[in-house]
Amino acid sequence: MAPEERADAARLLWGFERRFLAARALRSFPWQSLEEKLRDSSGSELLLDILQKTVKHPLCVKHPPSVKYSRSFLSELIRKHEAVHTEPSDELYQALAEVLTAEEPTHCHRSYLLPSGDSVTLCESTAIVSHGTTGLVTWNAALYLAEWAVENPAVFTHRTALELGSGAGLTGLAICKTCRPRAYVFSDCHSRVLEQLRGNVLLNGFSLEPSIDAWAQHPGPHTPEAERPRVAVAQLDWDTVTAPQLAAFQPDVILAADVLYGPETVLSLVGVLRKLSTCRKDQRAPDAYVAFTIRNPETCQLFTTELGWAGIPWEEVPRHNQKLFPYEEHSEMAILKLTL
Numbered sequence: 309m310a311p312e313e314r315a316d317a318a319r320l321l322w323g324f325e326r327r328f329l330a331a332r333a334l335r336s337f338p339w340q341s342l343e344e345k346l347r348d349s350s351g352s353e354l355l356l357d358i359l360q361k362t363v364k365h366p367l368c369v370k371h372p373p374s375v376k377y378s379r380s381f382l383s384e385l386i387r388k389h390e391a392v393h394t395e396p397s398d399e400l401y402q403a404l405a406e407v408l409t410a411e412e413p414t415h416c417h418r419s420y421l422l423p424s425g426d427s428v429t430l431c432e433s434t435a436i437v438s439h440g441t442t443g444l445v446t447w448n449a450a451l452y453l454a455e456w457a458v459e460n461p462a463v464f465t466h467r468t469a470l471e472l473g474s475g476a477g478l479t480g481l482a483i484c485k486t487c488r489p490r491a492y493v494f495s496d497c498h499s500r501v502l503e504q505l506r507g508n509v510l511l512n513g514f515s516l517e518p519s520i521d522a523w524a525q526h527p528g529p530h531t532p533e534a535e536r537p538r539v540a541v542a543q544l545d546w547d548t549v550t551a552p553q554l555a556a557f558q559p560d561v562i563l564a565a566d567v568l569y570g571p572e573t574v575l576s577l578v579g580v581l582r583k584l585s586t587c588r589k590d591q592r593a594p595d596a597y598v599a600f601t602i603r604n605p606e607t608c609q610l611f612t613t614e615l616g617w618a619g620i621p622w623e624e625v626p627r628h629n630q631k632l633f634p635y636e637e638h639s640e641m642a643i644l645k646l647t648l
C-alpha cells in the first residue's frame with residue numbers, strides 16, 4: 309500500500325473507532341469512504357481492521373455499547389461488504405451471531421479517546437431522559453468543555469475544581485486524566501445521577517474520598533507532585549446548599565456544562581454562583597467556567613442578565629474547534645468565564 313493510501317486507511321479507521329466507542333449515530337460514520345475503499349483489493353482486510361477497532365476493541369469488549377447499537381452497526385458493515393464482495397465474511401457473521409445472542413441491559417457504555425492515549429469510559433442510560441433527569445447521559449457542552457480543558461490544563465493543574473451538575477462525569481474525568489488537578493469534586497442533586505457518577509469515577513480507576521464532610525474539614529495533606537487527584541462526589545443542590553458548605557470544598561475553579569436549559573435552572577445556577585462568590589481561598593474567589601449549547605438565545609440572555617444583577621462579570625472564552633470528541637450533531641456552543 310502506498311504511504312498516502314495507508315494514511316487514508318488510518319484516517320478511516322480512526323473515524324470508525326472514535327464514533328463507535330462513543331456510540332454515535334450510524335449515519336455519522338464515514339460509510340462513503342469505506343465503500344470507495346472496499347472496491348479496492350485491500351477492502352476485506354480493511355473490514356477486519358474496522359472490526360478490531362470497533363466491536364472487538366478491547367474497550368468495547370470490556371465495557372460494551374448497547375446490544376442494539378452493535379447489532380445495527382454490524383448489519384450495516386455486512387451490507388457494505390456484500391455490496392462489493394460475493395463471498396460472505398465469516399468474521400463479520402461470527403461477530404453478529406455473538407451480539408444476536410447477547411441480552412440488552414438498561415445501561416450502555418461510551419468511551420472517549422484522549423490525546424494522551426488514555427480514555428474515559430462512562431456507563432450511561434440508553435434513554436436521553438430517564439428517571440426524571442437529563443443527567444444520566446453526556447451532553448455536547450460537556451464534550452466541548454472537556455476539549456477546552458484538555459487544551460488549557462494550566463487552569464486546573466494543582467488546583468481544586470468543583471463541578472456543578474456533573475451528570476455522567478465526562479468533563480471531570482477527562483480533566484482528572486489529563487490536567488493534573490489537585491482535587492476534583494463532582495456534584496449533582498439527583499440520587500440516580502450521583503449513583504451512576506460514583507460508578508463512573510470508579511470505572512475510570514479513581515478512588516472516592518469516603519466522606520465528603522471529613523474531607524472538606526481536612527483537605528490536606530496533598531503534595532502538588534501527586535499524579536492522582538483526590539476525587540469526591542458530593543450531593544449538592546444549588547437551591548439548598550449554603551455558602552459555608554460550598555466554602556468547605558475550598559475550590560479554586562468552578563465548572564458547569566449544559567446546565568442552562570430553562571429559566572428556573574438559570575435562576576438556581578446564578579443563586580449558587582452568588583453563594584460561591586463569597587468563598588475565598590487565599591483571599592481570592594474562584595474562577596468559574598460555564599459551558600452551554602445555544603439552544604434558546606433567550607435562556608442565554610437571561611443568564612447574562614441575571615449575572616449582571618448579581619454583580620458577576622463575565623467574558624466569553626474564545627471559541628475552539630478542537631473536535632477531539634465525536635459530536636452527535638452540530639450545535640453552537642459557548643463557554644463563559646465568570647469572575648466571582
Ligand SMILES: C[S@@+](CC[C@H](N)C(=O)[O-])C[C@H]1O[C@@H](n2cnc3c(N)ncnc32)[C@H](O)[C@@H]1O
Nearest residue numbers: 442443446447450473474475497545546565566
Ligand atoms: C443536562 S444535564 C448535564 C450533565 C453534564 N454536565 C453534561 O453536560 O453532560 C444537567 C445536570 O444538572 C443537574 N441539575 C439540575 N438542576 C440542579 C440543581 N438545582 N442542583 C444540582 N444539580 C442540578 C441535573 O441533575 C443534571 O445532572
